[in-house]
Amino acid sequence: MSRILYRDGLVLVLDKPAGLPVHPGPGGGETLTRHLDALRFGLKWRPELAHRLDRDTSGCLVLGRHPKALRKLADLFATGRVEKTYLALVSPAPAADRREIELAMGPAAPDTPWRMKIDPDGQPALTRLQVLARAADGERxxxxxxxxxxxxxxxxxxxxxxxxxxVGDAIYGGVPRGAPLHLHSWRVGLPLSRAKPPIRVEAPLPEPLRGAAAALGFDVNGWKDSADETFS
Known part of the structure; x- marks a missing residue:
């Protein structure tokens, strides 16, 4: 299956396309969970999601292939030991090439628990950011x-x-609905064994993010060997 980025006895890593929800929603329609039975590959269990991605986010999605693997993955995600790197196109460009964003978050309203806002009384949240390429005019x-x-x-x-x-964020970015969200789950690192290095998986950039990155002069291949250095 072309969307399988990695498979072993414990985990699957899929390249989720943008626009595909992972779970059923109130409006119905196609979801990733409808296809999990086809990904057993000889096991009696179907794989299950170890985390989730938004419908409009593409890229690496990790699944556990059996209950023991899911428990292991759940612990890794809960304790922050999974390496996760996303690529995004933002507008305008951040002023600094590197920064940490530490802003607590909470639901925007009781009837929309999926929509979030900055809330000093909410849950702590920390994001590290590095600019990989920027437009000369600072627009992107x-x-x-x-x-x-x-x-x-x-x-x-x-x-x-x-x-x-x-770019393309209709919920938080103030743009019309229907534009593609330029957010991609690029790399994951899974420390499944204490005796071995983490399993590292990379999802190819989809269009239109690939084209936007190329227009800014970013060479994906040039960063193939820098997975450990992005935020060092």
Whole structure:
């Protein structure tokens, strides 16, 4: 299956396309969970999601292949030991090439618990950001984002609140609905064994993010060997 980025006895890592929800919603329609039975590959269990991505976010999505693997992955995600790097196109460009965004978050309203806002009394949230390429006029930048915590819509809210919303974000960026969200789960690192280095997986950039990155002069291949250095 072309969307499978990695498979072993414990985990699957899929390249989720933008626009595909991982869970059923009130409006019905296609979801990733409808296809999990086809990903057993000989096991009696179907794989289950170890985390989630927004419908409009593409890229690396981790699944556990059996209950023991899911428990292991749940612990890794809960304790912040999974390496997660996202790529996003933001506008305008951040002033600094590197920064940390530490802003607590909470639901925007009781009837929309999925929509978040900056809330000093909410849950702590920390994002690390590095600018990888920027337009000469400062209008856009390609950034790498590391969500140290894993709050709902964290990257989208943190970027918007910091003055450089993610391009195509109709919820937090103030643009019309229907534009593609330029947010991609680029790399994950899974420390599944204490005796071995983490399993590292990278999802290829989809269009239109790939084209936007190329227009800014970002060479994906040039960063193939820098997975450990992005936020060092």
């Amino acid at each position: 930048a390609l950034v790498a984002l590391e969500p140290v915590t894993g709050r709902t819509h964290q990257l989208r809210v943190h970027c918007a609140a910091s003055g450089f919303p993610i």
